[in-house]
Amino acid sequence: MERVDLHELSPKLPAYLAQAAYLQxxxxxxxxxxxxxxxxxxxxIALARVADRALDKHEALVAEIVRRGDDPAQAMExxxxxxxxxxxxTRGNDWYENLVTCYVTAGFLDDFFVLLGAxxxxxxxxxxxxxxxxxxGSEDLVALIQAGIDAxxxxxxxxxxxxxxxxxxxxxxxxxxxxxGANHDTDEARIEPVFTELIAAxxxxxxxxxxxx
Amino acid sequence: MERVDLHELSPKLPAYLAQAAYLQxxxxxxxxxxxxxxxxxxxxIALARVADRALDKHEALVAEIVRRGDDPAQAMExxxxxxxxxxxxTRGNDWYENLVTCYVTAGFLDDFFVLLGAxxxxxxxxxxxxxxxxxxGSEDLVALIQAGIDAxxxxxxxxxxxxxxxxxxxxxxxxxxxxxGANHDTDEARIEPVFTELIAAxxxxxxxxxxxx
Numbered sequence: 001m002e003r004v005d006l007h008e009l010s011p012k013l014p015a016y017l018a019q020a021a022y023l024q025x026x027x028x029x030x031x032x033x034x035x036x037x038x039x040x041x042x043x044x045i046a047l048a049r050v051a052d053r054a055l056d057k058h059e060a061l062v063a064e065i066v067r068r069g070d071d072p073a074q075a076m077e078x079x080x081x082x083x084x085x086x087x088x089x090t091r092g093n094d095w096y097e098n099l100v101t102c103y104v105t106a107g108f109l110d111d112f113f114v115l116l117g118a119x120x121x122x123x124x125x126x127x128x129x130x131x132x133x134x135x136x137g138s139e140d141l142v143a144l145i146q147a148g149i150d151a152x153x154x155x156x157x158x159x160x161x162x163x164x165x166x167x168x169x170x171x172x173x174x175x176x177x178x179x180x181g182a183n184h185d186t187d188e189a190r191i192e193p194v195f196t197e198l199i200a201a202x203x204x205x206x207x208x209x210x211x212x213x
Numbered sequence: 214m215e216r217v218d219l220h221e222l223s224p225k226l227p228a229y230l231a232q233a234a235y236l237q238x239x240x241x242x243x244x245x246x247x248x249x250x251x252x253x254x255x256x257x258i259a260l261a262r263v264a265d266r267a268l269d270k271h272e273a274l275v276a277e278i279v280r281r282g283d284d285p286a287q288a289m290e291x292x293x294x295x296x297x298x299x300x301x302x303t304r305g306n307d308w309y310e311n312l313v314t315c316y317v318t319a320g321f322l323d324d325f326f327v328l329l330g331a332x333x334x335x336x337x338x339x340x341x342x343x344x345x346x347x348x349x350g351s352e353d354l355v356a357l358i359q360a361g362i363d364a365x366x367x368x369x370x371x372x373x374x375x376x377x378x379x380x381x382x383x384x385x386x387x388x389x390x391x392x393x394g395a396n397h398d399t400d401e402a403r404i405e406p407v408f409t410e411l412i413a414a415x416x417x418x419x420x421x422x423x424x425x426x
Contacts, residue, residue, distance in 0.1 A: 025248070025261055032245020032264070035238070041293055042286035048238055048271060051245070055265045062258060073255035080254055 006194055007119035009178040009187060014068065016120070017128060018075035019083070019177050020113050021061035025076075026087045027106045028054040034098045043144055050137035054106065060131045064124050086173040090166055096148050096155060097162045100209075103141040104166045107205050110136060111198055112174045142208050149210065160211040167202050167213070171195060219407055220332035222391040222400060227281065229333070230341060231288035232296070232390050233326050234274035238289075239300045240319045241267040247311045256357055263350035267319065273344045277337050299386040303379055309361050309368060310375045313422075316354040317379045320418050323349060324411055325387045355421050362423065373424040380415050380426070384408060 010016065031051035038044040065072045090105055092098040110132045117129035149156040174195075180187050199213075206213035223229065244264035251257040278285045303318055305311040323345045330342035362369040387408075393400045412426075419426040 022254075025257060028261060028264075029245060029249040032242060032249065036242040036245065040286070041235075041289050044238060045275060045285050045289075048241060048268060051241075052265070052268045052272060055261060055268060058261060059265060072258050073253070076254050076258075 006116050006178070006190070008190060009180065010116055010119035011177060011179050013120055013122075013125060014065070014070055014075055015079075016113070016116060016177070017061055017065050017068075017124075018072075019079045020128065020132070021058055021065060021072065022076040022079050022083050023109055023173075024054050024058035024061060026083055027102065028058060030087065030091075030098060030102055034095060034102060037095050037098075039095065046137075046140045046144065050102070050140050053135065053137050057131050057134060057136075061128060064128055068124065082176055083173065086169060089169050092162065096145060096159060099141055099145050099148075100159050100162050101166060103138055103145065103209075104163055104202065104205060105170045106136055107138060108167065108170045108198060108202055109174060111201050112177075115194055115197070116177065138205075145209055156209075156211060159209070160206070160213075163202075163206050163209075163211060163213060167199070171198075174198070219329050219391070219403070221403060222393065223329055223332035224390060224392050226333055226335075226338060227278070227283055227288055228292075229326070229329060229390070230274055230278050230281075230337075231285075232292045233341065233345070234271055234278060234285065235289040235292050235296050236322055236386075237267050237271035237274060239296055240315065241271060243300065243304075243311060243315055247308060247315060250308050250311075252308065259350075259353045259357065263315070263353050266348065266350050270344050270347060270349075274341060277341055281337065295389055296386065299382060302382050305375065309358060309372060312354055312358050312361075313372050313375050314379060316351055316358065316422075317376055317415065317418060318383045319349055320351060321380065321383045321411060321415055322387060324414050325390075328407055328410070329390065351418075358422055369422075369424055372422070373419070373426075376415075376419050376422075376424060376426060380412070384411075387411070 011019070028051055031047060031054055035044055035047045035051055038047055062072045065075050090101050092101050113132045114129055117125055117132065145159065149159065175191070178187075178191065203213040224232070241264055244260060244267055248257055248260045248264055251260055275285045278288050303314050305314050326345045327342055330338055330345065358372065362372065388404070391400075391404065416426040
């Protein structure tokens with residue numbers, strides 16, 4: 001993914017770390033739910049591995065917050081309500097929709113936090129960006145979703161719709177992490193290429209499922 | 214914990230590994246649920262750490278199964294229904310009961326698998342027993358449960374009752390992992406000191422909450 005400069009709109013590093021850490025926690029929660037409701041033992045085992053990766057990212061970000069001398073719970077608290085609401089609106093109606101939620105929202109937001117992270121200097125930021133670049137297990141999610149679509153082609157069109165709905169809510173939660181200045185039009189112009197880039201990555205993600213974004 | 218010989222009643226190592234791995238997966242699922250329903254950000258963060266430990270134990274046991282050349286999902290499949298049922302009957306009615314479930318059932322069964330593991334020779338068994346001896350984060354569970362009881366003493370008596378109910382179901386699932394021989398009375402005599410030991414550890418666990426077992 002190209003570097004697009006979001007520097008001017010980046011929140012302060014503590015806010016970046018806190019939002020990212022809380023988001024990984026909610027990804028883990030959603031993954032925990034899909035593990036618990038998985039129809040086969042094989043799917044459970046694969047998804048547990050994906051959940052472990054989200055949890056490890058969360059832990060690594062919490063460790064950064066602690067290293068700065070901040071309290072993780074206090075740091076995350078201001079972002080909790082907004083991200084909980086994002087989690088609520090992106091909750092799927094069944095197991096497959098929830099798999100797509102895990103795949104689409106985490107994929108988009110990991111990309112977004114990589115781009116946003118380019119705006120910081122220092123080792124903490126470098127380490128954090130490396131966290132988002134870690135493998136997320138998306139290939140396991142893709143395999144499970146594709147198996148579902150292969151077995152039931154009508155599922156595909158439902159999941160394509162669901163993916164479109166998700167990307168809107170995910171863009172909103174990403175935008176809410178940005179700090180807008182006085183000149184709103186300039187800021188919007190700055191954001192546009194970033195979101196164009198993120199949506200292109202989203203389209204490739206849906207393509208990997210054989211679905212139209 | 215003293216070594217009590219369960220050798221004669223131990224399942225074959227693959228069955229031991231598979232049951233243990235699937236149990237850690239269900240502990241993780243229950244922990245995922247308590248993370249998602251935690252009332253504070255602080256509790257969420259602490260419980261995510263506990264969930265990560267269960268998940269790491271699960272992964273380590275899966276790695277042992279793979280190292281033997283077995284398929285993890287196939288290996289766990291025969292035990293799934295029984296353990297899922299155990300998970301169902303030990304599901305609490307609220308957040309605190311679920312915390313006690315995580316603390317009591319995982320504590321008891323980790324102890325049990327350590328004892329059972331003494332019956333095997335070889336590196337795989339040694340490594341697996343070391344997995345159950347890893348810290349489980351029980352001190353975090355104790356702190357959260359105690360804070361709840363301190364704030365509401367009536368909760369204590371309800372959780373004491375719940376702990377008694379749990380130990381019965383947990384003993385049953387532990388017993389179901391044993392392979393009984395032709396002479397049932399001899400086997401029962403062999404099991405008794407083991408369960409006496411495990412119940413003593415359970416009593417200490419409830420004591421740590423200030424509750425009577």
